[in-house]
Amino acid sequence: MTLLVVNLGLPKTGTTTLARALRRAGMTVADHRLRGRNTSDPRLKRAYVADLLYRGYFETGDPGALLPDCTAISEMSMLRADKSLWPQMDFALILALRAHHPGVRFLASRRDAFELSQSMLAWSDMAARRLPANAVPGLPAGYGATTKERIQWINGHYAALARFFADDPAYLEYDVADSAAPDKIGAFLERPLPWWGRLNANPIRAQHKAG
Numbered sequence: 001m002t003l004l005v006v007n008l009g010l011p012k013t014g015t016t017t018l019a020r021a022l023r024r025a026g027m028t029v030a031d032h033r034l035r036g037r038n039t040s041d042p043r044l045k046r047a048y049v050a051d052l053l054y055r056g057y058f059e060t061g062d063p064g065a066l067l068p069d070c071t072a073i074s075e076m077s078m079l080r081a082d083k084s085l086w087p088q089m090d091f092a093l094i095l096a097l098r099a100h101h102p103g104v105r106f107l108a109s110r111r112d113a114f115e116l117s118q119s120m121l122a123w124s125d126m127a128a129r130r131l132p133a134n135a136v137p138g139l140p141a142g143y144g145a146t147t148k149e150r151i152q153w154i155n156g157h158y159a160a161l162a163r164f165f166a167d168d169p170a171y172l173e174y175d176v177a178d179s180a181a182p183d184k185i186g187a188f189l190e191r192p193l194p195w196w197g198r199l200n201a202n203p204i205r206a207q208h209k210a211g
Helices: 015-024 049-060 091-100 113-122 126-133 147-165 181-189 203-210
Strands: 005-007 029-031 072-075 105-110 171-175
Touching: 005 015, 015 029, 015 072, 015 105, 015 181, 049 091, 105 147, 105 181, 113 126, 113 147, 147 171, 171 181
Parallel strands: 005 072, 005 105, 029 072, 105 171
Antiparallel strands: none
16 A cells, blocks of 8 residues: 655644544544554554654665555654654655655645744653753754744754755645645645544643633
8 A cells, every 4th residue: 555645744733633634534544653443463553653664764665664554644753762753854764755655745734833832842741851852853962942942943844844845746834723724635635624623732731721
């Protein structure tokens, strides 16, 4: 099975919402980790998408080789205390995806950089500990603890994608706050999205709004 859609956006940019929307549109979606519905191989269940992409890339040349049952990827980064993998920032890997999956289309989910930075700060220990403690493309170890550093890193990622794809018709950046986002994505994929909503909202912010 070939990959049809790959999201190169950062975590906390509506990737869980995108995953459900693509599933409702008939795709088999890998979202951060593989679930039972994503693979028939029990050895791959709960495996991180980032790890599988790199294993496939270095073992076979095809980053999607270990995702044979998936047609879409909504979120691919991995940031743990012991491992930091960001395939959406690896342009050699992106080129390999294009070579092995002709016709694949790339999305870049995005939101306001300050809002994204704040969401990362409030989500578990992502910005407070894991980002500055690990080496991330564009954000070396020791950086990422401040809002300014995170915003520069966020904007730099999307600027790099825009330059890399440079008016490529197989690339679409969209803002999750844009009410027209589902229509834009559906038109881009030539597949209507029957559902769009908000999932995996930050629990701290949700509690604050409720109070």
